[in-house]
Amino acid sequence: MSVASTDNAINTGRITRAFIYLMLILFATFYLLPFGIMVINSVKPLSEITGGNMMALPQVFTLEPWLKAWNSAQIGVEPTGLKPYFWNSLKMVFPAVAISTVLGALNGYVLTKWRFKGDTILFGLMLFACFIPFQIVLIPMARVLGFLGIAGSTPGLVLVHVVYGLGFTTLYFRNYYQVFPTELIRAAQIDGAGFFRIFWRIMLPSSGPIIVVSVIWQFTNIWNDFLFGASFADLDSQPMTVALNNLVSSSTGVKEYNVHFAGAILAALPTLLVYIVAGRYFVRGLMAGSVKG
Amino acid sequence: MSFLKINNATKSYGSTKVLHNIDIDVEEGEFLVLVGPSGCGKSTLLNMIAGLEDITSGTIDIKGQTMNGVHPSKRNIAMVFQSYALYPNMTVGQNITFGLEMHGVAKAERDKSMNEVAEMLQIKQLLNRKPGQLSGGQRQRVAMGRALVRDPDVFLFDEPLSNLDAKLRVDMRTEIKKLHQKLGTTIVYVTHDQIEAMTLSTRIAVMNGGYVQQLGTPKEIYDTPANLFVASFMGSPSMNLVPAKVVANGDGIFAQLPTGLSDQVNLKFSNPTEALKGFDQKEIVLGIRPEAITDPEGADRKAKHIEQITNRVIVTEPAGSDTYVMSSLGGKDCNARMRADAQVTAGQDVPFAINMDKAIPFDPSSEMRIA
Numbered sequence: 001m002s003v004a005s006t007d008n009a010i011n012t013g014r015i016t017r018a019f020i021y022l023m024l025i026l027f028a029t030f031y032l033l034p035f036g037i038m039v040i041n042s043v044k045p046l047s048e049i050t051g052g053n054m055m056a057l058p059q060v061f062t063l064e065p066w067l068k069a070w071n072s073a074q075i076g077v078e079p080t081g082l083k084p085y086f087w088n089s090l091k092m093v094f095p096a097v098a099i100s101t102v103l104g105a106l107n108g109y110v111l112t113k114w115r116f117k118g119d120t121i122l123f124g125l126m127l128f129a130c131f132i133p134f135q136i137v138l139i140p141m142a143r144v145l146g147f148l149g150i151a152g153s154t155p156g157l158v159l160v161h162v163v164y165g166l167g168f169t170t171l172y173f174r175n176y177y178q179v180f181p182t183e184l185i186r187a188a189q190i191d192g193a194g195f196f197r198i199f200w201r202i203m204l205p206s207s208g209p210i211i212v213v214s215v216i217w218q219f220t221n222i223w224n225d226f227l228f229g230a231s232f233a234d235l236d237s238q239p240m241t242v243a244l245n246n247l248v249s250s251s252t253g254v255k256e257y258n259v260h261f262a263g264a265i266l267a268a269l270p271t272l273l274v275y276i277v278a279g280r281y282f283v284r285g286l287m288a289g290s291v292k293g
Numbered sequence: 294m295s296f297l298k299i300n301n302a303t304k305s306y307g308s309t310k311v312l313h314n315i316d317i318d319v320e321e322g323e324f325l326v327l328v329g330p331s332g333c334g335k336s337t338l339l340n341m342i343a344g345l346e347d348i349t350s351g352t353i354d355i356k357g358q359t360m361n362g363v364h365p366s367k368r369n370i371a372m373v374f375q376s377y378a379l380y381p382n383m384t385v386g387q388n389i390t391f392g393l394e395m396h397g398v399a400k401a402e403r404d405k406s407m408n409e410v411a412e413m414l415q416i417k418q419l420l421n422r423k424p425g426q427l428s429g430g431q432r433q434r435v436a437m438g439r440a441l442v443r444d445p446d447v448f449l450f451d452e453p454l455s456n457l458d459a460k461l462r463v464d465m466r467t468e469i470k471k472l473h474q475k476l477g478t479t480i481v482y483v484t485h486d487q488i489e490a491m492t493l494s495t496r497i498a499v500m501n502g503g504y505v506q507q508l509g510t511p512k513e514i515y516d517t518p519a520n521l522f523v524a525s526f527m528g529s530p531s532m533n534l535v536p537a538k539v540v541a542n543g544d545g546i547f548a549q550l551p552t553g554l555s556d557q558v559n560l561k562f563s564n565p566t567e568a569l570k571g572f573d574q575k576e577i578v579l580g581i582r583p584e585a586i587t588d589p590e591g592a593d594r595k596a597k598h599i600e601q602i603t604n605r606v607i608v609t610e611p612a613g614s615d616t617y618v619m620s621s622l623g624g625k626d627c628n629a630r631m632r633a634d635a636q637v638t639a640g641q642d643v644p645f646a647i648n649m650d651k652a653i654p655f656d657p658s659s660e661m662r663i664a
Contacts, residue, residue: 183378186345187439191392192366201391205382 042066042261049257065258069247069266073259076235076246082263085243089223089270091154092239096161097218103162104169104214109203111170112177113185114195123174129167134227137164145232152234160232161222169214176210177203212281220271240267296321296479297342297447302351304337311337313503314351319496324473324480328490329500330526335483336451338500342481343372343449355446366395371440372449375456377432379424379439386411386420389438410438413472430461437472450482454489466492487527491515499523517653521660524580524653530630533586535623536657537579539572546570548579548652553605553621554642563598563649568663577663578655583617585651586629588637592646600647606639620645 041049042065044058071081111123141160142151150156180203188198204211229239244267248260295318304312312334319325327335340346342353344365353360360368371392379388389410390403398406411417414434424432433453440448453469454462470493473480484490490497491511499506499514499522507519518524524532537550540559546569547559560579562569592599607626610617611633618629618637629645637643654663 181376181378183374183376184380186340186343186365187372187374187378188380188391189345190343190365190370190372191439191443192395193391197395202380202382 038261038265042258042265044258046254046256046258065256065262066266068256069259069263073247073256073263074250074253075243076250082240082243082247082266085238085240086266088154088233088237088243089240092157092161092237093219093222093270096158096165096222097215099158100162100165100169100218101211101214103166104171105173105204105207105211106199107166107170108173108175108177109199111174112180113182113198113203123170126167126170129164130171134164138227138231141228142232151232152237154233154237156232157228157237157239160228161218161225164228165218165221168217172210172214172217173207176207180206209281212278216274216278216281219274223271295319296323296356297325297481298352298354299338299342300352300354302338302341302353303349304334304341304346305349311503312341315505317498317505317508319479319481321479322477324482324493324495326482326484326490326494326497327500328484328487328497328526329506331485333500334503335485335500339372339449339451339481339483342447343370344368369443369446370449371443371445371447372451373436373440373453375452377424377436377453377456379432379435381424384421384423385416385427385435385438388424388435389420389442392439392443406442406444407438410442413441414438429457430465433457433465437469441472441476446479448478448480450480450484452484453482455484455486469493488529491527497527499526501526516651517662517664518580519662521578521580521655524655524662528582530583530617530628532653533581533583533622533625533627534578534655535581535625535627537577537623539569539575539577539654541570541573546573548577548654550579550623552602553607554603558600558602560600560602560647560649560652561598562652562654563596566664569654572654572656572663576657578657579623580653580655581627581647582651583628583630585648586627587646587648588631588635589644589646591632591635593648593650596648596650598649600649601644602647603642603644606637606641606643608639609637618643618645 037054040057041054043061043063045060045062045064048056048059069081070083070086072079073081075082075085107126111119141163145151145156145159148156148159150159184202185198188202193201223239224241225239226241226245229242230245233239233242244263247263297317297319299315299317299319302312302315303310315338317325327338329335337346341348342355342360344360344363348361355368355370379385380391383391386407389407393403393406407420408417411420414437416431416434416438419427419431419435424435427435433456436453450469454465457465466489473493482489482493490499491514494511496508496510497514498508501522507514507523514523514527518527518532521534525534535550537548537560540547540549544561546562546565548562549557549559552558587593589601604620604622606618606620608619610619614633616631616633616635616637618631618635620627620629631637655661656663
């Protein structure tokens with residue numbers, strides 16, 4: 001090493017540069033490959049898959065598998081397609097995400113700006129929620145849902161996801177509000193704003209990035225959850241993930257791979273959408289507060 | 294009945310006492326400055342007046358009503374914070390009127406008050422901007438506007454100028470003083486800057502270690518500091534505090550101390566008190582402000598007694614308006630303020646004129662002024 005190297009990335013030669021890009025493109029392709037194959041095979045007739053190469057591009061382009069997966073595929077005993085379950089998922093995800101995010105924000109607000117004796121211990125206990133494996137809570141949760149009379153219903157699933165997500169959302173908001181200037185709260189108190197007024201008018205409007213983080217995190221987790229959905233839902237409240245499983249793993253009839261692929265993509269689309277729309281805030285929000293200024 | 298009465302107020306966190314039996318009465322229209330080094334409890338006291346911290350014992354009354362346990366918003370006070378604490382999601386206009394809105398003032402009236410205040414502080418053109426788009430000085434004005442619009446009984450300022458650059462700070466200082474003269478409201482102002490304290494206040498409370506060291510007008514604080522802490526804290530450059538021995542004889546009472554040139558000089562006190570006579574042959578600390586030590590031509594003609602000594606110059610610091618000259622007195626570095634065109638250079642022996650009217654003796658054991 002020379003004493004003062006003037007070398008840096010900007011001065012690298014063309015060949016190095018080309019090599020870097022080549023590698024990047026290669027890796028990107030590699031990561032995109034599974035999704036690509038899913039898309040390709042979801043627009044092929046079944047005969048092309050069973051009779052040949054999975055990797056080949058479709059010779060006959062058809063949207064039939066998509067329509068079938070959505071409308072009429074056999075899910076369990078009913079030929080309903082994934083459509084009703086998609087709505088089930090939405091009915092579960094939206095309230096669960098909204099409630100857990102708002103409660104997490106409130107928790108964070110109280111834990112940082114309305115400190116009380118033992119608040120750090122309480123926060124520590126809430127953090128444990130992030131480390132509890134799903135399986136451990138299954139039986140106690142079943143008892144609680146039964147006791148509350150909401151077993152096997154969408155509200156029951158919402159409750160499960162809210163409770164399970166609170167640890168994470170509280171952690172996010174607590175850390176975000178930790179660096180939120182306390183003088184602002186004091187100023188608002190002198191101005192005559194109360195607990196909730198300060199929360200709605202001062203705290204929440206300044207919490208954009210962390211709300212995005214919380215929403216993405218919760219949406220992805222709840223939408224993709226299979227275990228709670230399979231354990232606590234009835235036929236009329238089963239989420240998309242459970243229905244997809246029922247579609248794919250049914251043991252009777254022909255395995256319609258093209259329909260399965262289409263169904264899988266349908267199930268993944270909402271989370272994909274959330275990432276594309278809000279993804280750039282995700283990293284920004286996770287980093288917020290880590291560096292001052 | 295005083296307007297703001299702090300009566301034997303203390304503050305403890307657990308077993309740690311941070312404020313000890315504070316007694317301060319503030320009359321209506323007064324500008325009280327709480328000054329002291331960081332950690333002296335001045336901000337805590339301000340927060341207690343605001344109601345943001347509760348009072349461990351004692352009372353705080355505003356307009357004859359005890360404020361203990363009264364919510365900050367119901368004390369009819371307004372506060373300007375060090376960080377300005379402007380709500381980042383609201384425009385300047387919304388920031389200013391938020392308090393009025395919370396107190397249920399109608400929109401039309403809010404806008405009227407907002408416009409008046411904006412006019413007074415010359416921030417009309419900023420009303421639709423967000424705090425993030427403002428400069429430090431503008432934010433400072435908005436923070437003051439937010440306090441002014443409430444028309445409170447007492448204004449509380451918590452180091453409002455410490456985030457501004459030096460020049461702006463001086464401008465805003467004048468601005469605040471003008472505002473006080475115009476509105477005549479009662480102000481309690483916290484700062485660690487003793488120049489701010491001197492220039493703004495009608496009265497100063499110098500605090501240290503949770504105690505009020507001295508409460509008085511700026512002149513009292515400056516000319517007759519109660520103890521060594523107040524003497525050294527107030528004034529810039531700070532007061533020269535040099536050890537000396539009291540010698541009383543038929544000619545008067547003298548402070549005897551070595552200079553950089555001779556073993557002993559005797560400085561005669563102009564106004565010796567009875568208490569000082571009791572210190573005959575004892576050690577004291579002699580306090581002399583730099584401006585009381587000058588070149589003979591620059592000495593105060595109205596002084597009752599001026600001692601002239603010759604001393605060796607160690608260092609000169611020309612500051613433009615004055616020249617500060619360092620010499621050795623009583624074994625310590627002693628700062629003198631000479632006229633800018635006084636001809637002195639380092640190493641030279643020059644005459645110094647000491648205005649003994651301004652010399653203040655302190656008891657080294659109790660650290661109190663001998664009076």
